[in-house]
Amino acid sequence: MTQNVGRRDTAAQNTAAAPEDALLTINAIEVMYGRLALVLRALSLSVPRQGVVALLGANGAGKTTTMKAVANLLRSERGEITRGSIHYDGSRIDTLDACDLAGRGLSLVMEGRHCFPTLSVEENLKVGAFSRRDGGRAIADSLELVYSYFPRLRERRNMATGFLSGGEQQMCAIGRALMARPRLILLDEPSMGLAPLLVEEIFVIIRELNRKEGMSFLLAEQNASVALRYATYGYLIESGRVVREGAPEVLMDDPEIRASYLGLDASAARMGDAALADRRRRWLS
Ligand SMILES: Nc1ncnc2c1ncn2[C@@H]1O[C@H](COP(=O)(O)OP(=O)(O)OP(=O)(O)O)[C@@H](O)[C@H]1O
Ligand SMILES: [Mg+2]
Structure with a gap:
């Protein structure tokens, strides 16, 4: 299944927001920490107006770094965007200060509250x-x-x-x-450390805020099963690259996502797919 890595789902691409309609567009950004560690590699994604977009990935995949890149918070950690650009509501924002962004209706809720x-x-x-x-x-x-x-x-x-x-x-x-x-809220791991019922309660509120107040969300989540139930679109990142994207139902049907993120179809790994088994090991380590 390694040939699938790096592939973009064609059906999914058809349902992706066209960048010109998007509220947020990340165009092929590369992020480095300390000028040494390349953490995001040509990462592109978009959040449509009034969309709820899930950013899925295992520990260390680059979810928080993506959020910080959008909110312009990398500099304090000696991180920088070395390639690409980020546009929000029609303007380029990766050249602005974090404080300018709050005034434009973009808010980040950091991991760990x-x-x-x-x-x-x-x-x-x-x-x-x-x-x-x-x-x-x-x-x-x-x-x-x-x-x-x-x-x-x-x-x-x-x-x-x-x-x-x-x-x-x-x-x-x-x-x-x-x-x-805000018009766009970046929410980093809202489910982290919470009991399932509370997670559900919070996601229901996110959906209400989206539907009734028209707010858009970019949700970074390891909990793929809950995120995909509430999102309108999703991206899976691995080692700083988007390896899958699509409508939630498309991603939920993806054999690798089912096996490695949703805890389903685990027999696939036992059936001799070495690449999948290897990835499971990495994600679980
Ligand atoms: N300030 C930093 N300096 C150097 N490397 C960093 C820094 N912050 C993060 N990294 C590295 O960047 C990679 C991506 O980290 P990031 O926090 O974005 O991942 P994540 O997907 O949010 O993971 P998690 O699910 O554990 O929160 C990791 O390899 C991490 O070690
Ligand atoms: Mg994180």
Whole structure:
């Protein structure tokens, strides 16, 4: 099956957003850390307007690096985009500062959450509105919107976030991103460390935000089964390259994804497909 690596699914390409219609387009970027480690290699993807796009991949595949490249956060880690370009809403953004991006409606929710633990939930949420210039009334409306999607946050609005459960902290981190009134949210591993029911709850809210508020999402996930159930399109990356892309149902039917990401058809590896077995070993190591 190694011949499939690097292949783009033709049917899938037909359903991919044409770059000119896309809200976000990553064009063949190459990212290096410390001028030595080449981590992303000619990686291209796009997020259509009002799309929910899953970015799937194993540990170290380059999901977080892709998110940081879009949010322009590589520099603090001695990383840089050495080739390619990133466009958002018709403008090139890989040449801008991270702060400029928040004002344009692009928010990143980092892996591992990162709320300020000693601040209350409401204080954390208000931090998310720091770049807005549309006044207290509009910010209060956004706070109300966040509480309507996350009633648990309303109940805990005065509690220090350090005392929240992992799932509540994830909600707070997403809520804080919403306070910037984003059009595109980059969400890095929203399911990480959460019980299945909570993961489902969070993905249902993501879908509602997409459908009712028109927000687009790029979701980096190792949990392919949940991400593909909620996404409108997906990419699988391996060693910094896109190796598969397609509509969720196309990806869910892909034998390699079924065996290595969805835990299905494991017999394929036992049936002598050495390449697949080798990849399983790498992903599981
Ligand atoms: N600051 C850095 N300096 C050097 N190498 C880095 C740095 N950050 C990440 N890497 C390397 O880049 C590769 C991609 O890492 P990245 O964090 O993007 O993967 P990931 O897909 O998000 O993985 P995970 O699922 O574990 O979060 C890995 O090999 C990692 O070791
Ligand atoms: Mg990561």
